[in-house]
Amino acid sequence: MISAFTKRFSFFAASTVFLLLFLVSREHLLPRQRINRKYDAGWTPELPAAAGAAEALCREHNFKPYRAGATTHRKVYDLFLISLELDWLEIRLHTLAPYVDYFVIVESNMTFTGLAKPLYLRENWSRFRDFHHKIIHRVVQDPGPRVGNSIWAHEDFFRNALLHNTFPSLMFSEMEAKEGDVLIVGDVDEVPKPETIAVLRSCEIPDRMTLRSHFYYYSFQWQRVGEQWAHPQATVFHGLAKTLSPVDLRHGIGGQRSRIPLYSAFIRWWHKIDLWDAAWHCSSCFATVAEVQSEMESFSHPDLKTLDDKRADTSLERFRTKNNLFGRPGQRYEKIKQNRDVPQYILDNSQRFSYSRCRTPKLRRWQIYNEKIVDSRLSRWLFEPLTRSGFRQNAWSRGAPLSVVRCTLDMLLCACMKAMASNA
Structure with missing residues (x-):
C-alpha cells in the first residue's frame, strides 16, 4: 500500500523535475528582463557622482547599487574585433569614450574564412590619435588549421583572444582588470548606449547580461521587424580563470559545471538578464558596395553565400528593394522617417555619415567605386x-x-x- 506521504513526495519530485525541464528547455526564451529607458539622442547621461544618485539609477532598472571600496574605481572594458569598419570604430569611440575606461580591440591579417586582409586599424592608427590612451590594441595571428577547419572555430578563436590574448599582458599596470570590473563583448557595429554604460558601472549585474539592441539594416532608416537583437553582452570580471569567455558569453554556454544533471543549464538561466533598448546594431551600414562585399567574403555563414550573392548588381538590387543581403526569406524591415534613435556623433556629423541615416530608393547615397x-x-x-x-x-x-x-x-x-x- 502506498502511503499518502509517498504519493505527495512523488508528486512534488515529479513537479520539480518538470519545472526544471521546462525552464531549461526555454533557457533562451525566458530571460529575467530589465527594461532600460527609451533613448533620446538629446539627452547626455552623466555617471552618478553620489551614492544616492547611483542608488536611484539602479532602482529604476531593478538592480541593487554596486558596493565598491572607498578607493576602488570600477572599470568598464569594451571588447570587440575590428576588420574594415573604420567609420564604425570612429562612431563607437566618440560615442563611448566618456563612459568607458578602455577599448580592447583585436585584429588580424586573416579573415575568419582564411583570406588575407590588411591590418586596417594599424594602418590608420593616426586617425584615432585622440583615443590612443584608451585603446588596448592587439594584432593576433590566426593559428591556421591547428584550431580546426571550421570557419566558426576560427571566429571563436579570435573572439576569445579579446580576453585570453590581451588581459594577461595588462597585469601589474594601471590597465589591469580587477574583481568586479565590467566587460562588454560584441561586434564593432553593436554599440551600447551611453546610459547603458552608466547602469553597468553603477549597479550589481549578473555574469550574463544581454544588451538588447534595435536592429537596423543598411542604414538607421530601416529597422528589422521582430524581437530586438540579442547582442552585445556584458559580464563581470572574476579573474582570468573564472571570467566567462567571450564565446561562452555570446552564445549562452559554458560557465559553472556540475555533476548534477541540468544544474549547469539552470544556473545559466538564473544568472541571465536582458536589458532592452540598451544598444544599437546597424548591419551592413557601409558607405560603399565594396565594403559590403568585403564583409560578405569574411562572413562565417558559407551556406548563405552563393556566387550570385557576391555579385555587385545583386547587392545593389537588394539594397534597392530593402531585401536581406543574402536573400533570406521571412525578414521584414520597417522604414523609419527622421530616426533620432542613433548615436549622437552621427547626428553631429550628419553630412559625413549621411549614408547611415538615409538611403534613397535610387541609391544616390551609395558611393560605388568603379x-x-x-x-x-x-x-x-x-x-x-x-x-x-x-x-x-x-x-x-x-x-x-x-x-x-x-x-x-x-x-x-x-x-x-x-x-x-x-x-x-
Whole structure:
C-alpha cells in the first residue's frame, strides 16, 4: 500500500523535475528582463557622482547599487574585433569614450574564412590619435588549421583572444582588470548606449547580461521587424580563470559545471538578464558596395553565400528593394522617417555619415567605386567552375592556393579598372 506521504513526495519530485525541464528547455526564451529607458539622442547621461544618485539609477532598472571600496574605481572594458569598419570604430569611440575606461580591440591579417586582409586599424592608427590612451590594441595571428577547419572555430578563436590574448599582458599596470570590473563583448557595429554604460558601472549585474539592441539594416532608416537583437553582452570580471569567455558569453554556454544533471543549464538561466533598448546594431551600414562585399567574403555563414550573392548588381538590387543581403526569406524591415534613435556623433556629423541615416530608393547615397564593380560575367567565368567542382567556400578547407589566386586576380582587375577610370 502506498502511503499518502509517498504519493505527495512523488508528486512534488515529479513537479520539480518538470519545472526544471521546462525552464531549461526555454533557457533562451525566458530571460529575467530589465527594461532600460527609451533613448533620446538629446539627452547626455552623466555617471552618478553620489551614492544616492547611483542608488536611484539602479532602482529604476531593478538592480541593487554596486558596493565598491572607498578607493576602488570600477572599470568598464569594451571588447570587440575590428576588420574594415573604420567609420564604425570612429562612431563607437566618440560615442563611448566618456563612459568607458578602455577599448580592447583585436585584429588580424586573416579573415575568419582564411583570406588575407590588411591590418586596417594599424594602418590608420593616426586617425584615432585622440583615443590612443584608451585603446588596448592587439594584432593576433590566426593559428591556421591547428584550431580546426571550421570557419566558426576560427571566429571563436579570435573572439576569445579579446580576453585570453590581451588581459594577461595588462597585469601589474594601471590597465589591469580587477574583481568586479565590467566587460562588454560584441561586434564593432553593436554599440551600447551611453546610459547603458552608466547602469553597468553603477549597479550589481549578473555574469550574463544581454544588451538588447534595435536592429537596423543598411542604414538607421530601416529597422528589422521582430524581437530586438540579442547582442552585445556584458559580464563581470572574476579573474582570468573564472571570467566567462567571450564565446561562452555570446552564445549562452559554458560557465559553472556540475555533476548534477541540468544544474549547469539552470544556473545559466538564473544568472541571465536582458536589458532592452540598451544598444544599437546597424548591419551592413557601409558607405560603399565594396565594403559590403568585403564583409560578405569574411562572413562565417558559407551556406548563405552563393556566387550570385557576391555579385555587385545583386547587392545593389537588394539594397534597392530593402531585401536581406543574402536573400533570406521571412525578414521584414520597417522604414523609419527622421530616426533620432542613433548615436549622437552621427547626428553631429550628419553630412559625413549621411549614408547611415538615409538611403534613397535610387541609391544616390551609395558611393560605388568603379574599380570594385567587375563585370559579373567575368567573375562567373573565373570562379563558378571552381565552386561547381566541389571547392568549399571556406579557405581552410580548400587550401591556400585558390585564395592566393583569387586575391591576385582581384588586385589585377581592380588595377585595370582604375586605369580605365583614370583614362576616361
